[in-house]
Amino acid sequence: MSDYDGASATASDTHAGETPPVITPPADDEEATVTEAGTELERTIGLSGGISIGVGTMIGAGIFVFPGLAAGGAGPAAAASFGIGAVIALLVALPTSELATAMPKSGGGYYFISRALGALPGAVVGLSIWLGLVFATAFYLVGFGSYVAAVLAEAGVAVGNVPIVIPFALLFGVFLTALNLFGTENAAALQNYVVGLLLTILVFFLGYGGLDALGVFGRASTPETFAPFGPLPVFTTAALVFTSYLGFAQVATVAGDIKRPGRNLPLAMVASVVIVGILYVATIFVATSAFGSETLASFGETAIVEVARSFVGSTGAIAILIAGLLATISSANASILSTSRAVFAVSKDEIIPRFASRMNLRYGTPHVALTMAGGPVLVLVAFGEVEVLAEVASFLHLVMYCLMCVALIVMRRDEPEWYDPAFRVPAHRVVAGLGAVASAGLILFMQPTSQIVGVAIMLVSAGWYKYYASDVQLKGVL
Amino acid sequence: MWGDLPGEDLIDADLVIREPPVILLPVEVLEGQTIPDTVVEFLAPADVIVLGYHVLPEQTPTEQASMQFEDRAQEAVDDIAQSFIDAGGDPETRVVFTHDREQTIDRVAAELGATAILLSNPTGEISEVLVPIRGAIDVGRLADLVATLLAGGAGHVTLWGIAAGEGSEFDAESAVDTAAERLRGRGLPAEQITTETTTAMLQIHDIVDRSDEADIIVMGEGRESLLAVLLGEDAERVAEGAVAPVLVVRDRDPDAAAADSDGETADAKSATTEDETAGGSAPEPQPDQDLDADDPE
Numbered sequence: 001m002s003d004y005d006g007a008s009a010t011a012s013d014t015h016a017g018e019t020p021p022v023i024t025p026p027a028d029d030e031e032a033t034v035t036e037a038g039t040e041l042e043r044t045i046g047l048s049g050g051i052s053i054g055v056g057t058m059i060g061a062g063i064f065v066f067p068g069l070a071a072g073g074a075g076p077a078a079a080a081s082f083g084i085g086a087v088i089a090l091l092v093a094l095p096t097s098e099l100a101t102a103m104p105k106s107g108g109g110y111y112f113i114s115r116a117l118g119a120l121p122g123a124v125v126g127l128s129i130w131l132g133l134v135f136a137t138a139f140y141l142v143g144f145g146s147y148v149a150a151v152l153a154e155a156g157v158a159v160g161n162v163p164i165v166i167p168f169a170l171l172f173g174v175f176l177t178a179l180n181l182f183g184t185e186n187a188a189a190l191q192n193y194v195v196g197l198l199l200t201i202l203v204f205f206l207g208y209g210g211l212d213a214l215g216v217f218g219r220a221s222t223p224e225t226f227a228p229f230g231p232l233p234v235f236t237t238a239a240l241v242f243t244s245y246l247g248f249a250q251v252a253t254v255a256g257d258i259k260r261p262g263r264n265l266p267l268a269m270v271a272s273v274v275i276v277g278i279l280y281v282a283t284i285f286v287a288t289s290a291f292g293s294e295t296l297a298s299f300g301e302t303a304i305v306e307v308a309r310s311f312v313g314s315t316g317a318i319a320i321l322i323a324g325l326l327a328t329i330s331s332a333n334a335s336i337l338s339t340s341r342a343v344f345a346v347s348k349d350e351i352i353p354r355f356a357s358r359m360n361l362r363y364g365t366p367h368v369a370l371t372m373a374g375g376p377v378l379v380l381v382a383f384g385e386v387e388v389l390a391e392v393a394s395f396l397h398l399v400m401y402c403l404m405c406v407a408l409i410v411m412r413r414d415e416p417e418w419y420d421p422a423f424r425v426p427a428h429r430v431v432a433g434l435g436a437v438a439s440a441g442l443i444l445f446m447q448p449t450s451q452i453v454g455v456a457i458m459l460v461s462a463g464w465y466k467y468y469a470s471d472v473q474l475k476g477v478l
Numbered sequence: 479m480w481g482d483l484p485g486e487d488l489i490d491a492d493l494v495i496r497e498p499p500v501i502l503l504p505v506e507v508l509e510g511q512t513i514p515d516t517v518v519e520f521l522a523p524a525d526v527i528v529l530g531y532h533v534l535p536e537q538t539p540t541e542q543a544s545m546q547f548e549d550r551a552q553e554a555v556d557d558i559a560q561s562f563i564d565a566g567g568d569p570e571t572r573v574v575f576t577h578d579r580e581q582t583i584d585r586v587a588a589e590l591g592a593t594a595i596l597l598s599n600p601t602g603e604i605s606e607v608l609v610p611i612r613g614a615i616d617v618g619r620l621a622d623l624v625a626t627l628l629a630g631g632a633g634h635v636t637l638w639g640i641a642a643g644e645g646s647e648f649d650a651e652s653a654v655d656t657a658a659e660r661l662r663g664r665g666l667p668a669e670q671i672t673t674e675t676t677t678a679m680l681q682i683h684d685i686v687d688r689s690d691e692a693d694i695i696v697m698g699e700g701r702e703s704l705l706a707v708l709l710g711e712d713a714e715r716v717a718e719g720a721v722a723p724v725l726v727v728r729d730r731d732p733d734a735a736a737a738d739s740d741g742e743t744a745d746a747k748s749a750t751t752e753d754e755t756a757g758g759s760a761p762e763p764q765p766d767q768d769l770d771a772d773d774p775e
Contacts, residue, residue, distance in 0.1 A: 031585055032574065033541075039548050041540035042576035042585070106539045180537050256541050257577070337537050344542050357542055361508060364534045366542055 030260055033104075043259040049192075050251050050264055053334055054272025056195045057247030060140050060331025063202065063279060064147075064324040066241045067287045067304050072297025073237040077227035079284040081237035082244075086277030088442075089245040091435035092401045093273050094425045095408035097266035100252040102411070102421035103478070104261035107345030108252035108338075109400040114349065114474040116407035120465055122474055125400050126346040127461035128454075132396030133339040134373065136246065137173075138380035139389040140332035145169035147325045150302065154318050169381045176333050177374030180340070181365050191337075194330045201323040202279060208311055209286030228293065239445035243390055244280060246397045248273050249404070250334060253341045262422025339373035340366055351469045391450035396457065398439045405436035416476055494618040494730070499593035499626055501725070504529045504583050507554045507573070508547060513598055517723060518565050520604045520694065521596070523626050526562055526569040529586055530555035533579050540575040548573070580711070587728060594623055594696075597717035597724045601693050607635045608692035608722075610685045611657060613648030616698065619727050621657040624696055625664035632670070635661060636692070639675035640684070650675040682715050689720035696725045 032040040045053075070078035099112040110129060114122020145165035152159060179190070227234060251258075251268045258264050283304065287296055290307045299306045304324075308316035344366060347356035359366040380389060409432050411419055425431050443451070501521055505511050507530030530551050534543050544551075555571045562569040576582040587595055607628065609620055624635055637657050639650030654673045661671055678684045689695060700712035710718075713726040 035541075035544055035548065037548055037552060038573070039544050039551065040572065040574040041544055042574055042578065042582045044536075044577040044581060106541055183535065183537075254539075256539055257536075340537065341539060344539060348541075348545065357545065359538060359542060359546060361547070364532075364543070365538055370537075 030262075033256065041256065043257055043261070045254055045258045047259075047264045047267055050254070050258055050268030051272050051275070052192050052195050053254060054248050054251045054268055055199075055275055056191055056330040057250045057334040057338070058245060058272065058276045058331070059195075059198065059279070060143065060327045063244075063283050064304055064327060065143070065301050066244055066280075067284055067307075068296045068299045068301060070237050070241050070284065071288055071293040071303070073229070073240065074233045075225065075228040075293040076284070076288040077229075077231075077234045078237055078241075078288070078293075079281045080227075080234050081241055082277065082280040082284055084235065084238040085242045085245050086273060086280070088238075088242065088435070088438045089248060089273045089277070090270065091431055091438060092405060093248050093269045094266075095405050095428070095432040095435055096249050096252055096401075097269050098421045098423050098425045098428070099404065099408055099411065100255050100265045100269075101262045101423045102419050104255045104258070104265065106253060106256035106341055107348075108255065108342070109249055109404050110342060110345050112252075112407050113400070113403045115476060115478070116410045117403065118475040119349075119351070119469070119472045120462065121403060122349075123346070123351045123465035123469060123472075124458050124461045125403055126342065126349075126351060127464060128396045128457050129400050130339060130342045130346065130372075131376070131457050131461075132393050132400075133335050133342060134376045135380060135389050135396070136393035137332050137335040137339065137373070137377045138383075139386060139393060140328045140335060141169040141173045141377065141381050142166070142384060142386050142389070144172055144325060144328040144332060146301075147321055147328060150305070151318065151321045151325065154314060154321060166382065166384055170378055172329075173332070173374060173378050173381055176329075176336055177370060177377075180333075180336060180370050180374075181367055182363055183365075191330060191333055194326050194333070198323055198326040198330060201319060201326075202283075205308060205311075205316075205320060205323070206279070206282045206286055209290065209307065210282065212311060213286055213289030236445065239442050241280075242398075242442050243394045245273065245276070246394055247331070247334070249397075249401065250338045253338050253345075266423045336370070336373050336377070340369040343369035343372050349474060350472055351465065388447075388449055388453070391446050392453045392457070395443060395446060395450055395454035398443050399454070399458065402436045402439040405432040405439065408432045409436075418478055494616065495593050495622045495626070496591070497626065499524045499623055500527065500590055501525070502527050502529055502583070502587050502590065502592040502595045503558075503598070504531060504579075504595065505555070505558060505598070506531065506533070507551050507558075508532045511598065513558055513561065514601055515561065515565075516601060516604050516693075517596070517598065518561050518567075520627060521562075522565055522567060523629060524593075526567055527586075527590055527592070528555055528559050528562070528569050528571045529574065529583065530558070530571065531574045531576055531579060531582055534575060534577055536577050540577070544575045547575075551575075580714075592728060593619070594728060595713075595726045597713065597726060599717060599720060599723045601721075601723050604693040605633050606691065606693045607633055607696060608638060608685075608688065608694070609635060609657070609696045610638045610640055610681070611650065611653050612640050612681055612698070612700070613642065616727070616729060617653050617657045618660060619730065620696060620698060621660035622664070623725070623727055625661050625666055628666060628670075629664070634670050634672070635666070636672045636674070637661075638688075639673070640681050641675065641677045642681070643677050643679055650677075682712055682719075685716050686719035689716070689722045692722045694723050694725060695720060696727065698727050699729050 032042050034040055070081055074081050096109070103111055103115060105111050110122060110126035113125045142165065145168040148168045149165050248269050251265065251272065255261055255265060287303060287307045290310050296303045305317050305320055308320035344357045346352050347354055347369070356368050356372060357366065358368050408425070408428060412428055501524040503513065503526055505513065505528060532543065532547065532551060534540060551573045555573055559569045559571050572586060574582050574586070583595060607624060609624060611617060611620065628635065637654045639654035641648050641650040654675055658671050658673050662668055685695065695716060697713055697716065713724055717724040
């Protein structure tokens with residue numbers, strides 16, 4: 001056998017009866033990564049796990065908050081707005097995928113930007129995405145509180161005049177943080193069950209609504225002009241609803257733990273954008289078929305509940321409220337986990353003290369990073385301004401998306417020796433260029449308050465970098 | 479292949495395991511798990527790979543854990559490796575941080591083409607070896623490994639055939655006889671071998687119950703089944719309940735077996751030889767069936 005000479009180191013022992021041991025080093029970056037000291041890091045998250053993270057992070061806001069607002073803005077053409085949002089998300093997801101397969105390390109956007117553009121942009125993105133995720137988590141938790149209040153009201157439980165939204169949001173924030181601190185396997189398992197159950201409810205709802213809209217149940221659906229307000233509102237509405245696509249890049253924060261990253265990372269990111277995109281468009285279609293867009297707009301943020309009620313009465317309303325609860329749980333939990341990983345990524349590079357990535361052996365969890373995720377979230381929840389929270393989170397994410405697209409173009413131009421992505425974006429200048437312009441453009445549509453808070457956070461991050469970490473060099477360091 | 483080499487011992491060519499066997503020793507290294515000296519001694523005839531692993535919850539990146547605990551894990555594994563070196567061995571070491579213990583053990587075992595995996599439990603002097611033989615297991619591999627580990631010693635082997643009950647296709651009697659024959663053929667004195675057969679529905683339960691009679695249990699992997707998915711792999715369940723360590727003999731790697739059968743003579747010969755000894759009535763081990771397909775017989 002030809003291996004014989006190759007295996008001569010061990011061939012002095014008499015091997016027989018079975019193929020000689022050909023000691024293959026672990027296929028690097030496929031099933032396990034090897035550290036400098038020779039320790040192996042097993043990759044354990046598969047494709048479905050990656051999709052679950054992407055879908056689970058994104059789905060919290062889009063379906064339950066936006067249909068009424070969007071229909072009010074663009075009429076049934078709001079479905080097209082969600083479609084446009086999905087296309088922009090894909091324009092960013094493709095460059096992110098390429099970067100992630102070239103650098104399958106935990107840290108996601110921060111890692112790519114710091115390696116391609118240098119430590120200062122990296123630090124600004126890394127720190128502001130930590131805070132951006134904190135804002136997003138707070139937004140989801142307040143959403144959770146609202147759903148609890150709505151479920152109680154729907155079920156006829158009297159709570160009197162006591163405000164319960166914020167207390168429930170705070171309680172649940174503490175619960176999720178504790179679960180991640182002390183749970184051994186619970187957190188990941190919880191996430192998968194929640195996403196699974198949520199998708200099941202949504203598919204039933206959309207299936208029934210879709211058939212109903214087509215007249216299967218013998219009820220005429222509301223005929224309405226597709227774009228009653230003309231084409232322009234379709235685009236402004238797209239800017240509004242883009243928030244519902246934030247989160248696909250979170251898949252890249254677990255890049256270090258994903259099996260066969262060259263295949264699974266791009267697939268998971270693109271698939272999760274496509275899945276939620278289809279769900280969003282279908283939801284708008286069903287909602288605008290059930291009611292006229294003016295009626296929908298008057299329902300505001302609970303529009304989708306009224307749609308479900310119109311199908312099967314209060315059972316439908318409660319089912320969709322529970323789905324909303326699950327969606328906010330899933331997004332909040334996924335965001336807390338991403339925050340902890342974002343903290344780890346910047347602390348590993350000593351942009352913040354290494355202390356932040358300490359973990360405890362007893363529970364095996366990163367307690368410092370999780371506390372740095374959960375603590376500020378509770379403060380923001382108590383503050384309670386939902387719309388500002390959501391927009392600031394979007395602002396900071398969009399800055400990262402824009403810079404990731406720039407990072408791709410820079411990487412392709414410099415093409416360092418180690419840069420060997422398994423997946424290459426076709427026509428990368430066009431795709432990444434459009435992605436960058438679209439991300440930056442969406443920022444301009446935001447409220448001035450959110451823009452000011454966002455810029456302030458980035459300035460503070462830059463100041464911190466100058467003060468604490470100005471000697472850190474990251475460009476091109478693997 | 480190996481038989482063609484000048485000076486190659488032809489008896490060895492009949493083996494269905496590698497000689498010396500490669501034994502993977504997974505150790506939960508940061509939990510302070512250690513390996514009893516008696517086990518170190520028992521494994522002396524084998525090439526040992528010490529696999530130190532640490533299992534993390536999914537919310538913790540493996541990279542984060544390795545940053546903080548890598549050195550400690552490496553040291554602990556080296557300590558265990560040292561006990562094998564002191565006993566005259568030359569162990570390899572691996573350190574893995576993982577979220578999934580079974581995935582890691584399976585991966586490393588497959589990479590190394592390990593013959594068997596030792597699931598450690600406390601034990602004293604190893605003199606009594608219990609070999610439960612159930613259906614669909616490569617009896618030849620079990621017997622060859624036991625023979626190699628016990629060679630020249632006074633250890634006693636109980637070959638215990640367990641049939642699943644009425645109507646079972648598995649012929650426990652002949653499987654046990656084949657194994658005994660093979661052990662004697664490898665030079666183990668007949669008085670060191672006991673054979674017996676029973677019928678049992680709750681096989682895993684019965685094996686665990688008997689584990690206090692043995693100093694080590696040697697068994698096959700068992701088939702993938704729905705039950706195994708729900709309850710965990712057979713051998714893992716035995717190791718969890720038993721008071722003795724469990725040496726799990728892996729099925730031959732399908733890839734390796736296929737490569738071997740590619741017009742190679744030595745292995746085809748070994749398969750034929752085994753058929754003759756088995757009298758054709760023993761349960762056919764899966765990989766060897768592949769070989770038989772190529773056999774002109």
